[in-house]
Amino acid sequence: xxxxxxxxxxxxxxxxxxxxxxxxxxxxxxxxxxxxxxxxxxxxxxxxxxxxxxxxxxxxxxxxxxxxxxxxxxxxxxxxxxxxxxxxxxxxxxxxxxxxxxxxxxxxxxxxxxxxxxxxxxxxxxxxxxxxxxxxxxxxxxxxxxxxxxxxxxxxxxxxxxxxxxxxxxxxxxxxxxxxxxxxxxxxxxxxxxxxxxxxxxxxxxxxxxxxxxxxxxxxxxxxxxxxxxxxxxxxxxxxxxxxxxxxxxxxxxxxxxxxxxxxxxxxxxxxxxxxxxxxxxxxxxxxxxxxxxxxxxxxxxxxxxxxxxxxxxxxxxxxxxxxxxxxxxxxxxxxxxxxxxxxxxxxxxxxxxxxxxxxxxxxxxxxxxxxxxxxxxxxxxxxxxxxxxxxxxxxxxxxxxxxx
Ligand SMILES: *Cc1c(COP(=O)(O)O)cnc(C)c1O
Numbered sequence: 001x002x003x004x005x006x007x008x009x010x011x012x013x014x015x016x017x018x019x020x021x022x023x024x025x026x027x028x029x030x031x032x033x034x035x036x037x038x039x040x041x042x043x044x045x046x047x048x049x050x051x052x053x054x055x056x057x058x059x060x061x062x063x064x065x066x067x068x069x070x071x072x073x074x075x076x077x078x079x080x081x082x083x084x085x086x087x088x089x090x091x092x093x094x095x096x097x098x099x100x101x102x103x104x105x106x107x108x109x110x111x112x113x114x115x116x117x118x119x120x121x122x123x124x125x126x127x128x129x130x131x132x133x134x135x136x137x138x139x140x141x142x143x144x145x146x147x148x149x150x151x152x153x154x155x156x157x158x159x160x161x162x163x164x165x166x167x168x169x170x171x172x173x174x175x176x177x178x179x180x181x182x183x184x185x186x187x188x189x190x191x192x193x194x195x196x197x198x199x200x201x202x203x204x205x206x207x208x209x210x211x212x213x214x215x216x217x218x219x220x221x222x223x224x225x226x227x228x229x230x231x232x233x234x235x236x237x238x239x240x241x242x243x244x245x246x247x248x249x250x251x252x253x254x255x256x257x258x259x260x261x262x263x264x265x266x267x268x269x270x271x272x273x274x275x276x277x278x279x280x281x282x283x284x285x286x287x288x289x290x291x292x293x294x295x296x297x298x299x300x301x302x303x304x305x306x307x308x309x310x311x312x313x314x315x316x317x318x319x320x321x322x323x324x325x326x327x328x329x330x331x332x333x334x335x336x337x338x339x340x341x342x343x344x345x346x347x348x349x350x351x352x353x354x355x356x357x358x359x360x361x362x363x364x365x366x367x368x369x370x371x372x373x374x375x376x377x378x379x380x381x382x383x384x385x386x387x388x389x390x391x392x393x394x395x396x397x398x399x400x401x402x403x404x405x
Contacts, residue, residue, distance in 0.1 A: 025342070031354070036062030037251060039377040041354065049354040050386045052372045057220050057329055058301040059377025061251030066287055073286025081279040086268070089279030097285045100292045105226060106235045107258035111267050112280045116215050116244035116255030117143040118273035123242060123257055124151035126270035128180065133173035137161065137183045137194070141213055144182055163198045170206040179208035180239070185228030186216040189363055189371070191330030196232040211240035216330065219248035225295055225302040245284060250291045252284045305329055305376040312374055312383055319391050320400035329374040333390070334367070335399065341368035344393055351389035
C-alpha cells in the first residue's frame, strides 16, 4: 500500500465503522433546540415540545433569575480566567462556592472542576495507589470507571446494588492498605437509589471509606435536597462526594469533589484535571452560589419536583404502563423491545412530547425503555398533556389496552 493509501484507509475505516453503527440502529442523532432548556422547548424545526428528558430536575436551566445571576456574575468577574486555578485563576467567587458547596453537602471542604467527569477522573489517582483497593458497583458511571483506570489501585467490582457481593469483595480486598467503596448515589438509567445505609454499615465493619457520585441527587434528594446521604440518613458517614453543577444545580456545567480538608488539599496539589485545565467560568461559579443560597432557604423546588414525580408515576401506572418502581424523578417506562421503544419515542415526538428511547447496549438486552425525567418546572397541565400522548401512542402501538381510561 502506498503511504497515501495507508492514510486514506484510516478514513475509509471510520466511514465503515460509522455505517455499521447506522445499520445497527445505534448511531446517535442529536436533537437541536432553538430555545432555552425548560419544561417546554422549541426544536430547530419549530416544533414546541413538552420536555421529559432533561436533567433539569429543579427547572433552573432556563430560569429567569438564574440567567440574571449569570449576567451579574459576568459583569463583576468577567467572562473567563484564561488560567488554571493555581496560577491566577482563583477568584473570591470560586472560594465562596467551594465553601458553600461543602456546607450544603455537610462536608469539610470542596474543590471545583470543569465537569463531574473531571472530578471523577481526577479523584482516585492522587489518593490511592497499588497498595489500595477500589471497590466499585458494576453499573457505576463511565467517568468513575475511567477515573479508576487512571489509578494504580487494585480494582474490585461488585454486582449492581448487591450488598452480599459487596461484602465478598470487601473480604477479597482485606489485605489491602486502604479500601474505598464507590457508588453512584442514584443510577440514572433506572432511578435506583444506592443503599447507602447498608453500604456505610459494611464500610464500618471492614474499615473502608465510602465515595458517592451525586450527579442525579444533589439539590433534590433528601428532606432538604442535600443528596442521597441525607435521603438515607448517613450524612457525616460519607468520605468523598463528587457531583455536577450541570444537572439540578443550574444545568450549565462544572463539577466538584467534597470531602475532609486533607483530601481536598491533596487534590489541589495532585489532581490532574484540576491542575491542567481551565478554571470554572465565573458566571457559573457566581450563579451556582445563588442557586445554593436559594435551595438553602426553601425546599419549594425540591418539593414540587417530588410532587410531580409522585403524580406522574401514579398516573402512568394507571394508564397500564410498566415502570421501574421507585421514588426518583427518573421514571423508566418499560417497552422491553428495542425497535418498539424507538417507535414509541418517535410517536411521542409527533404528539408533542420529547422523551428518549434507550436500548441495548445502554441498558440490558430486552430492557428497552423510554426514560422520563420529571422537573419542578413541569405544570400539571403539561404533565396531563404528556400523559395523554403516552396513552394515545401506547394504544396505537398496542402497548396498553387502557381499561378505565
Ligand atoms: C452526568 C454524570 C456525570 C458527568 O457530569 P458532568 O458534570 O456533565 O461531567 C458523572 N457521573 C454521573 C453519575 C452522571 O450522571
